[in-house]
Amino acid sequence: MADGRIEQRLRLRAEPPLSKATVLVRGGPDTQDKLARHARRTARAWSLDGQPLLGVSVFAVLDISLDELLSARFATYRMIHLPAAARLRDRGFELLPTGLRPHYTVRLRRADSVELDELLAALGPPVANVQYARSTIWREEGRDVPRRHHRRPQ
């Protein structure tokens, strides 16, 4: 933990790169200001190869269905971004397999307005989350608490 930041290089999951068509999920809607704030928070806590790691979180649709992931992890978001992995990579954003599968960090290089605009474009417009409010503590009709989303590969 040089300079107190948590070095991520040796913590990255040893997994093959995501396929181009893999769908990524990020709760939104995002703005340039929000992305900048979140990228700075990541850089404050994490480093990569000894340098502050500017990045924002996304989840890949792996091992479980999109609906299961949305219900388990994104039920508080009315709107979500659903880019394919290729949309980010084609714009030069690296997808780092950080944390537990299926979490990834979209790496930024500068997090300046140009790059943040590019990231917003890569994330695409927010869409309605069909699983919004589907994960409840208890309601009159009753629903189960969802399973965790960190399911191991089958």
Add this chain to the structure above:
Amino acid sequence: MYRVDITADLNDEDETGYLWTFLDEARDPGQITPGALVVAGDEDIAAVCQVVDLAPAGDGTIVHLRLLPGLVDDYRQLVERALAS
């Protein structure tokens, strides 16, 4: 519009599988103790969370939060039901 106890990106997660943010992003850091229930997020998106632990990172202290199911409004309704006479 929410007034959260601690600012966080609810998308964030680390190797613990928990949501995380910095302690100094809390309105009252003294309230952020393991087991405490808090509202985390920002003015647009918020969720009820339970504080799991605190750990040093970077130039501050990271707070791990367990994201609890349901909307903030669900909890309000739950409390209203419980307190209804």
